[in-house]
Amino acid sequence: MSYIRLVFTLIAFGVKKSMNSKSLNRIPLYRQARQQILERLCDGEWQVAESLPSEWELAEQLSVSQGTVRKALTELVADGVLYRQQGKGTFVAPGADDWAGMSMISPGLLSESPDRLQREFLGIARGNAPDDVSAALGLRRAAPVFRIRLLWRLRGQAVALDEVLLSAERFPALDSRWLRQLPGVWAVLQQHFGVRLRVATEQWRAVVLERDEAQLLAAVSGTPVLSHLRLAVDVNGAAVEWRQRLCLTDRLALTLQHSPA
Amino acid sequence: MSYIRLVFTLIAFGVKKSMNSKSLNRIPLYRQARQQILERLCDGEWQVAESLPSEWELAEQLSVSQGTVRKALTELVADGVLYRQQGKGTFVAPGADDWAGMSMISPGLLSESPDRLQREFLGIARGNAPDDVSAALGLRRAAPVFRIRLLWRLRGQAVALDEVLLSAERFPALDSRWLRQLPGVWAVLQQHFGVRLRVATEQWRAVVLERDEAQLLAAVSGTPVLSHLRLAVDVNGAAVEWRQRLCLTDRLALTLQHSPA
Known part of the structure; x- marks a missing residue:
């Protein structure tokens, strides 16, 4: 019984490790976090002008560090997808209209x-x-x-x-x-x-x-x-x-x- | 002697205070810091692609806090006057050419x-x-x-x-x-x-x-x-x-x- 469990644990560990190393080789962690935030945004989880959870909460939800979340958010702000308000948080930016400014x-x-x-x-x-x-x-x-x-x-x-x-x-x-x-x-x-x-x-x-x-x-x-x-x-x-x-x-x-x- | 010195100190303090309160009413500190950095830049103190002193050194030189310097630099980066390189510092950006991208x-x-x-x-x-x-x-x-x-x-x-x-x-x-x-x-x-x-x-x-x-x-x-x-x-x-x-x-x-x- 303990033998089976050991094998199972090793396999699980191996799979997890190989998944991690694969994705880490391909895409940096903050880009993965950015992608996950984007997907939730596109799924309509947060509406225009709505605030996102705090960096700390997002870090918890995505199982990454707060620094990684901050980097992902900074890129989404640069992309114009989100915007920041000092002391208030990060919000969903309105999409540009067809005439575009x-x-x-x-x-x-x-x-x-x-x-x-x-x-x-x-x-x-x-x-x-x-x-x-x-x-x-x-x-x-x-x-x-x-x-x-x-x-x-x-x-x-x-x-x-x-x-x-x-x-x-x-x-x-x-x-x-x-x-x-x-x-x-x-x-x-x-x-x-x-x-x-x-x-x-x-x-x-x-x-x-x-x-x-x-x-x-x-x-x-x-x-x-x-x-x-x-x-x-x-x-x-x-x-x-x-x-x-x-x-x-x-x-x-x-x-x-x-x-x- | 000590009377004269006291008066002088008071006058100096009064002048300094009135200058400060005047300029503080008009222009926020970080904008003043930004202006001073700009003037030194225009005087040729730093050339294109040259790095500026650290935030800490600039804060010392301008007698403001490091946070104020950071805010001034952030605005100059947004203006395209400076650019940042992670872990390396803040540099003087090249001016755009006439054809502009x-x-x-x-x-x-x-x-x-x-x-x-x-x-x-x-x-x-x-x-x-x-x-x-x-x-x-x-x-x-x-x-x-x-x-x-x-x-x-x-x-x-x-x-x-x-x-x-x-x-x-x-x-x-x-x-x-x-x-x-x-x-x-x-x-x-x-x-x-x-x-x-x-x-x-x-x-x-x-x-x-x-x-x-x-x-x-x-x-x-x-x-x-x-x-x-x-x-x-x-x-x-x-x-x-x-x-x-x-x-x-x-x-x-x-x-x-x-x-x-």
Whole structure:
């Protein structure tokens, strides 16, 4: 009996040891802690603006040191997933919205306070990814994608048109009603799929409007417009959303104010 | 004798106290420490990539607590003036260059590794600030300004034209030789005036090339180009540089890769 128990103990110890050494070789402890916190966040355990348990409690729950938890939290703060309030704790940050901090104001007049843009959901369609999109999103050629169109208005006037492409295989359950209800694609991905995005790459060009785009923007085809291409990634750095925004910038300019930090 | 000394001590104490209470009312201690560190940095006491004294030594030198020094350093790290290396200390960060992390790569091909751009200094002239520039830089109407022009080339081909405006009253000694020698306007301001810049506002538009700009870019006037307007501020948040960049984006797109943090 004691022999069996000894063998069992040795096997259990061996398994545990090999698991530990394997994962320690691959991923540092604080990254594992970060991943576990992220998973609980995506499972909806904590809502936006809700505070997380203390470092001490999290350390207990995850069976790691408080220093490891602190390092994991610091990275999640840097990622914009969490934010800290001195003396109060660590909180869940709101996900960025689709317009992502930009505004449209008079060209050159940098002190103007911007008006709020209204978002209009134009529709969603299934299709196949063009080559540049499949390359950017890391999908196979002609992979199925959702193509979502949004129109942005300022005081009733159309100012920008978004074309958003997402993998239809990653988000098969995507429902157009969610896009009507929630404030944008990012909010839908966060609320219904637990995916939080940040912009990883941006690209700007001057292009001329093609006919169907001109119709949606109530503009003349051939008008020079700003093309703002954005690639957004999830917290693990995997590309999720490809988006091209066409902005009419004859009377308004696409503007971004940076915060000091 | 002891009476005189007592009076002197009281006066000195009174002065010190009133200075302290005045400055404490106006500026928190850590902001004062930050300002003192900044001034020593601008005086050239520490060079780029050089490490600062320890928090403990700085606290001694500035007659404040170590916590106050840490808070001042944390803000200077957030400002991008300093950077930290775990276990090694706090170092002076290199100033951002004029192109500021952007690159020009094939439109849509977001994984392409960019070529280095060559900067060509076209010239500097004195003039009066246009109204939008004087407003943006906080100058009086028609204040004297320096107007600097730079051309950016990729493999010999002109791709972008910069027009940079700076107050001629703030930088009266600005020398065109410095602009030829150093890698850009930001490097000149940092090295010769101790002014470190960061981009505070950016504005993008699609415009068409005018004749003189078209000549400099070896392009046809009327071509749609990207206008990228940037307002840069110093470490105290005061606007210093107004810059408009015109980019030819028919074959290349202006691109920015964001780091995760």
